[in-house]
Amino acid sequence: MELGNWLAEVRRRRPLVHNMTNLVVTNAVANALLAIGASPVMAYAHEEVEDMARISGGLALNMGTLNPELITGMLLAGRAAAQAGVPVVFDPVGVGATPYRNRSADEIVHQLNLSVLRGNAGEIGQIVGSGGTVSGVDAMDAGQELPGAAARFAREHRTVVVATGEEDLVTDGTRSWVLHNGHAWLSRITGSGCMLTGIIGAFVAVADRQMGAEGYAEAAVAAVTCLNLAAEKAAALSEGPGTFAAHLYDALYTLSPDDVDRGARIERWGAGT
Amino acid sequence: MELGNWLAEVRRRRPLVHNMTNLVVTNAVANALLAIGASPVMAYAHEEVEDMARISGGLALNMGTLNPELITGMLLAGRAAAQAGVPVVFDPVGVGATPYRNRSADEIVHQLNLSVLRGNAGEIGQIVGSGGTVSGVDAMDAGQELPGAAARFAREHRTVVVATGEEDLVTDGTRSWVLHNGHAWLSRITGSGCMLTGIIGAFVAVADRQMGAEGYAEAAVAAVTCLNLAAEKAAALSEGPGTFAAHLYDALYTLSPDDVDRGARIERWGAGT
Amino acid sequence: MELGNWLAEVRRRRPLVHNMTNLVVTNAVANALLAIGASPVMAYAHEEVEDMARISGGLALNMGTLNPELITGMLLAGRAAAQAGVPVVFDPVGVGATPYRNRSADEIVHQLNLSVLRGNAGEIGQIVGSGGTVSGVDAMDAGQELPGAAARFAREHRTVVVATGEEDLVTDGTRSWVLHNGHAWLSRITGSGCMLTGIIGAFVAVADRQMGAEGYAEAAVAAVTCLNLAAEKAAALSEGPGTFAAHLYDALYTLSPDDVDRGARIERWGAGT
Numbered sequence: 001m002e003l004g005n006w007l008a009e010v011r012r013r014r015p016l017v018h019n020m021t022n023l024v025v026t027n028a029v030a031n032a033l034l035a036i037g038a039s040p041v042m043a044y045a046h047e048e049v050e051d052m053a054r055i056s057g058g059l060a061l062n063m064g065t066l067n068p069e070l071i072t073g074m075l076l077a078g079r080a081a082a083q084a085g086v087p088v089v090f091d092p093v094g095v096g097a098t099p100y101r102n103r104s105a106d107e108i109v110h111q112l113n114l115s116v117l118r119g120n121a122g123e124i125g126q127i128v129g130s131g132g133t134v135s136g137v138d139a140m141d142a143g144q145e146l147p148g149a150a151a152r153f154a155r156e157h158r159t160v161v162v163a164t165g166e167e168d169l170v171t172d173g174t175r176s177w178v179l180h181n182g183h184a185w186l187s188r189i190t191g192s193g194c195m196l197t198g199i200i201g202a203f204v205a206v207a208d209r210q211m212g213a214e215g216y217a218e219a220a221v222a223a224v225t226c227l228n229l230a231a232e233k234a235a236a237l238s239e240g241p242g243t244f245a246a247h248l249y250d251a252l253y254t255l256s257p258d259d260v261d262r263g264a265r266i267e268r269w270g271a272g273t
Numbered sequence: 274m275e276l277g278n279w280l281a282e283v284r285r286r287r288p289l290v291h292n293m294t295n296l297v298v299t300n301a302v303a304n305a306l307l308a309i310g311a312s313p314v315m316a317y318a319h320e321e322v323e324d325m326a327r328i329s330g331g332l333a334l335n336m337g338t339l340n341p342e343l344i345t346g347m348l349l350a351g352r353a354a355a356q357a358g359v360p361v362v363f364d365p366v367g368v369g370a371t372p373y374r375n376r377s378a379d380e381i382v383h384q385l386n387l388s389v390l391r392g393n394a395g396e397i398g399q400i401v402g403s404g405g406t407v408s409g410v411d412a413m414d415a416g417q418e419l420p421g422a423a424a425r426f427a428r429e430h431r432t433v434v435v436a437t438g439e440e441d442l443v444t445d446g447t448r449s450w451v452l453h454n455g456h457a458w459l460s461r462i463t464g465s466g467c468m469l470t471g472i473i474g475a476f477v478a479v480a481d482r483q484m485g486a487e488g489y490a491e492a493a494v495a496a497v498t499c500l501n502l503a504a505e506k507a508a509a510l511s512e513g514p515g516t517f518a519a520h521l522y523d524a525l526y527t528l529s530p531d532d533v534d535r536g537a538r539i540e541r542w543g544a545g546t
Numbered sequence: 547m548e549l550g551n552w553l554a555e556v557r558r559r560r561p562l563v564h565n566m567t568n569l570v571v572t573n574a575v576a577n578a579l580l581a582i583g584a585s586p587v588m589a590y591a592h593e594e595v596e597d598m599a600r601i602s603g604g605l606a607l608n609m610g611t612l613n614p615e616l617i618t619g620m621l622l623a624g625r626a627a628a629q630a631g632v633p634v635v636f637d638p639v640g641v642g643a644t645p646y647r648n649r650s651a652d653e654i655v656h657q658l659n660l661s662v663l664r665g666n667a668g669e670i671g672q673i674v675g676s677g678g679t680v681s682g683v684d685a686m687d688a689g690q691e692l693p694g695a696a697a698r699f700a701r702e703h704r705t706v707v708v709a710t711g712e713e714d715l716v717t718d719g720t721r722s723w724v725l726h727n728g729h730a731w732l733s734r735i736t737g738s739g740c741m742l743t744g745i746i747g748a749f750v751a752v753a754d755r756q757m758g759a760e761g762y763a764e765a766a767v768a769a770v771t772c773l774n775l776a777a778e779k780a781a782a783l784s785e786g787p788g789t790f791a792a793h794l795y796d797a798l799y800t801l802s803p804d805d806v807d808r809g810a811r812i813e814r815w816g817a818g819t
Contacts, residue, residue: 024572024588026297030463035514040463041367042297045340048373055370067591094587097601100594188799190576190586240796241581250513253461299570303736308787313736314640315570318613321646328643523786526734 003264004257006203006222011037015057015205018081019198020044020074022064022093025191028245029060032195035252036226038202049073050080057205059086060198063104064093071104078112087115087204087216091197095119096126109157115204115216116160117153118197121146124163128153147269151176160217162200164193168224169269172217179221180265181228188241189248192227199223221266229263230255276537277530279476279495284310288330288478291354292471293317293347295337295366298464301518302333305468308525309499311475322346323353330478332359333471336377337366344377351385360388360477360489364470368392369399382430388477388489389433390426391470394419397436401426420542424449433490435473437466441497442542445490452494453538454501461514462521465500472496494539502536503528549810550803552749552768557583561603561751564627565744566590566620568610568639571737574791575606578741581798582772584748595619596626603751605632606744609650610639617650624658633661633750633762637743641665642672655703661750661762662706663699664743667692670709674699693815697722706763708746710739714770715815718763725767726811727774734787735794738773745769767812775809776801 016039021029026042033040043052046069053059059081061074081088090112092105105127109117117127128149147169150161155173163169168179186192203219203226233255234247289312294302299315306313316325319342326332332354334347354361363385365378378400382390390400401422420442423434428446436442441452459465476492476499506528507520562585567575572588579586589598592615599605605627607620627634636658638651651673655663663673674695693715696707701719709715714725732738749765749772779801780793 022588023296023569023590024576027300027463027573030297031514031518034461034463041370042295042338043367043371044296044338045373047341048371051371051373065588065590068593094589097587098589098594098597100591100597188580189795190573190580238796240793240799241577242792242795242797242799245577245795246515246519246792247513249462249515249518250511251515253513253515296569300573300736303570304787304791307734307736314643315568315611316640316644317569317611318646320614321644324644324646519788519792520786522735522788522791523784524788526786526788 002261003222003225004261006206006219007226007255007260008257009206010202013206014039015202016041016055017058017060017198017201017205018043018052018056018077019060019201020049020070020077021060021062021194021198024064025194028191029195029198031249032252033198033202035249036199036202040198044070044073046073046076049077053077053081053086054084056086058089058201060089060201061108062091062093062194062197063101064194066101066104071107074108075111078108082113085209087207088112089116089118089197089201089204090114091118091194092123092127093194095123114157114159116162116200116220118162118200120193121163121165124150124161128161147171147176154213158213160213160220162220162224164196164224170217170221170224172213175217176269177221178267178269179224179228180267181225181232181263183231183235185235185241185244186231189245196224196227199227225264225266226255226260229259275534276495276498277534279479279492280499280528280533281530282479283475286479287312288475289314289328290331290333290471290474290478291316291325291329291350292333292474293322293343293350294333294335294467294471297337298467301464302468302471304522305525306471306475308522309472309475313471317343317346319346319349322350326350326354326359327357329359331362331474333362333474334381335364335366335467335470336374337467339374339377344380347381348384351381355386358482360480361385362389362391362470362474362477363387364391364467365396365400366467368396387430387432389435389473389493391435391473393466394436394438397423397434401434420444420449427486431486433486433493435493435497437469437497443490443494443497445486448490449542450494451540451542452497452501453540454498454505454536456504456508458508458514458517459504462518469497469500472500498537498539499528499533502533548807549768549771550807552752552765553772553801553806554803555752556748559752560585561748562587562601563604563606563744563747563751564589564598564602564623565606565747566595566616566623567606567608567740567744570610571740574737575741575744577795578798579744579748581795582745582748586744590616590619592619592622595623599623599627599632600630602632604635604747606635606747607654608637608639608740608743609647610740612647612650617653620654621657624654628659631755633753634658635662635664635743635747635750636660637664637740638669638673639740641669660703660705662708662746662766664708664746666739667709667711670696670707674707693717693722700759704759706759706766708766708770710742710770716763716767716770718759721763722815723767724813724815725770725774726813727771727778727809729777729781731781731787731790732777735791742770742773745773771810771812772801772806775805
């Protein structure tokens with residue numbers, strides 16, 4: 001898997017990514033997508049989400065500040081995307097924290113054909129049924145069974161699961177990877193996970209749709225690695241989370257395909273996979 | 274036209290600018306207005322938008338993340354502003370991308386008396402009927418006929434049209450200017466156009482209302498030039514879009530009227546205008 | 547009062563702070579809370595605000611971009627918090643600017659048991675009845691009677707009042723403090739007051755609930771002082787409001803309990819108090 005090619009492809013094709021994301025991170029997601037070379041659009045009105053999803057290269061759904069109107073809009077957009085062959089990424093922010101979040105995540109997971117499910121380890125644990133705890137939106141504790149449960153979920157739902165944390169897990173149910181890049185300050189700025197969800201939306205947008213989950217898994221591995229490498233680069237120039245955030249956008253902008261190929265620390269996971 | 278005076282006047286009078294803007298850029302617009310010396314307020318509730326518009330110096334409307342409730346609120350605020358003599362700036366973000374955006378922009382353009390219409394060249398082309406394409410909110414391709422069509426639209430609607438891009442066009446229908454300042458990184462941070470819309474709101478707020486479009490045109494030329502010069506200054510200190518954004522606010526804050534008068538690269542456009 | 551201990555306690559316990567805040571500052575509030583060591587969550591849906599408030603350490607309500615649905619949600623969350631013993635902080639952003647803001651602030655002040663009322667001097671003057679003027683959300687002019695009226699209000703409502711400005715006032719009705727730290731650039735970035743409201747939410751979350759207003763007052767003094775000291779530190783490294791904002795998060799992150807104890811410039815106010 002030549003990861004640098006994925007970044008080059010995003011820069012070349014500049015895919016339009018339709019984001020339905022949360023109120024906390026909207027600006028950060030848009031800036032991360034612009035910095036890496038994609039073209040973000042945010043659209044929420046039921047009157048237009050289907051049209052916007054259809055003309056996009058990828059649809060990124062994030063339920064951080066969910067409400068019933070937003071969930072309905074996500075279902076409309078998600079179905080339109082699926083019909084048009086546009087890949088859908090879903091980020092179940094804070095699932096596990098309240099019953100309403102659980103019901104809403106469940107609705108989206110079961111009613112849409114997701115190309116990628118992306119959350120922190122605690123959130124993914126909630127959805128794939130390996131346990132784990134969530135307090136609010138960022139505390140988390142993944143169960144020991146996460147990798148196996150995530151792979152099983154990916155196989156059953158023909159999707160890709162990305163569980164982020166100190167190390168990140170990507171699986172398409174057949175193959176799994178553990179990604180070792182990144183920096184602790186990603187957890188000290190709000191929206192780094194949400195940025196990743198948007199960036200994955202840009203990378204799956206340039207995947208070969210015929211390959212399905214296999215292609216989306218590689219796109220996700222490349223996306224996670226790009227953000228993680230940018231974080232490493234940014235942290236080296238920063239004195240805290242404020243300057244880190246500024247340098248992170250710079251690093252997403254200056255990161256080269258070659259940086260990605262040389263910097264990636266990726267491990268195939270699991271026997272016989 | 275002594276552009277530096279406009280900046281000095283904004284700093285001296287610190288006009289209240291009522292923004293109804295999109296979810297992506299709310300923070301950026303408020304910070305840009307504070308940095309340049311104006312006083313931003315964001316208010317959306319139908320219960321108060323008329324009251325807020327009336328006590329403001331300028332009203333800036335931005336439909337980036339539109340929905341029916343927002344459009345209705347904009348019409349309420351826009352009519353109240355017009356009755357109170359408060360100038361209204363409208364930014365038709367993403368018009369052309371979906372039918373719903375087209376209908377909504379049309380409604381606002383035809384039901385309100387706009388002092389300034391501000392968009393990127395693709396968006397303005399959609400509205401003034403010179404063609405051009407829009408994909409999502411930031412890709413654009415202006416038709417060749419944009420300057421003529423924009424001037425015609427300005428005359429017919431007694432308004433000022435601002436079309437931004439690599440070069441920026443300002444016209445009140447009688448006079449037109451091409452503005453040559455700016456930096457490419459403005460298109461690599463989200464909301465630079467929306468910031469401009471807010472800043473124009475601050476500059477028209479200090480214009481002589483008796484002069485109508487003539488005064489608003491000069492205010493718009495000054496506003497665009499201030500943001501462009503701040504961008505040039507910021508880019509010289511930055512390594513990418515993240516540090517650029519931070520330095521942009523610094524530059525809006527430190528920019529002097531003298532910097533504006535010396536740095537402005539402005540050209541009158543068109544024969545006999 | 548050993549202020550540094552409060553900061554150490556926030557870092558140690560990492561309280562979950564449920565914010566219902568405005569669209570302009572959501573990102574800034576989340577980042578400020580993460581930087582200082584707390585765990586922010588934003589949740590607005592009526593379907594979950596009670597659940598979220600109950601599992602939080604503090605609830606911070608900010609009416610900057612209010613609408614009827616938000617106010618109803620705040621009342622739901624605020625009552626659930628009170629029943630669960632979770633302290634509630636309220637920030638009446640822009641009260642005085644429109645009749646709707648006045649009615650809404652009145653509703654919250656009278657229907658909820660607030661642990662802390664936090665606003666700029668003009669806003670607090672409006673609520674405690676000492677006069678003062680508000681234009682939009684940031685201009686202000688406090689009446690001369692503010693300290694006395696604030697103390698009276700605090701006694702009558704068994705709450706803590708925090709009025710910020712060039713100097714900051716904290717009172718629980720019995721004891722009052724004037725805080726002399728801070729930097730003028732706090733008023734040149736949007737949301738510094740809203741960040742403070744969120745940070746107070748984190749500090750009251752670690753207060754001894756049995757002490758009531760007395761403990762919350764000390765928490766508020768510590769919270770204001772931490773943000774003010776971070777601002778002083780950040781300003782020394784910055785050239786304007788953009789770099790200041792980035793350094794402010796760094797400073798919130800690197801500020802030590804010892805910095806707080808040594809840097810605090812606090813004065814007890816009023817004879818016989």
